[in-house]
Amino acid sequence: MGRLLAIDFGQKRTGIAVTDEFQIIASGLTTVNTSELMSFLKEYFQQEKVERVIIGEPKRLNNEPSEITPILNEFIAAFEKAFPTMPVERIDERFTSKMAFQTMIDSGLKKKQRQNKALIDEIAATIILQDYMGRNAI
Known part of the structure; x- marks a missing residue:
């Protein structure tokens, strides 16, 4: 079994989250500049x-x-085109950035830390992945 990888695509930055190999836990991986996304994924x-x-x-x-x-x-x-054998699924991401920001507040992050847009993108990708996993639970 392989990992699931979620992408919160943005024009400047893209948040990325992954599961463990057993697809049990979703975790934020990183945020990359969108211009570097394809090379990062490769x-x-x-x-x-x-x-x-x-x-x-x-x-x-x-x-x-x-x-x-x-x-x-x-x-x-x-x-x-670059990864023809990799299955891709789209999932509605409405409100994930707002949910990510609220998660940061609920986690007790200080205002300065909550201004980190890269962290918001990474958390949003994690929320997308958790939502996908919840919808596809057996």
Whole structure:
């Protein structure tokens, strides 16, 4: 069994979360500059066995695609070309950044720490992964 990897895609930064090999625990992995995302994933896939990639799909409240959707679609097309055997699933990511920020407050992080947008992206990716795991629990 391989890891699940979740991506909270952004124009500047992308949060990444992974599970353990048994797909029991979701943990934040890192945040990378989106311009370096493909090279990061290539290196990560060489080091770790990843079974599936889950990508957060941003939508508006009315279920319409958000303004970043065309950029995300370009990334997914490039990803599928670079990693043709890797399954990709999209999952609704509405409110994950707000949930991540609330998680930081609930965890007792100080205001200065909560301003770390990279940490928010990493936590948002973890929330996406936890949501996916919860929906697909056997």
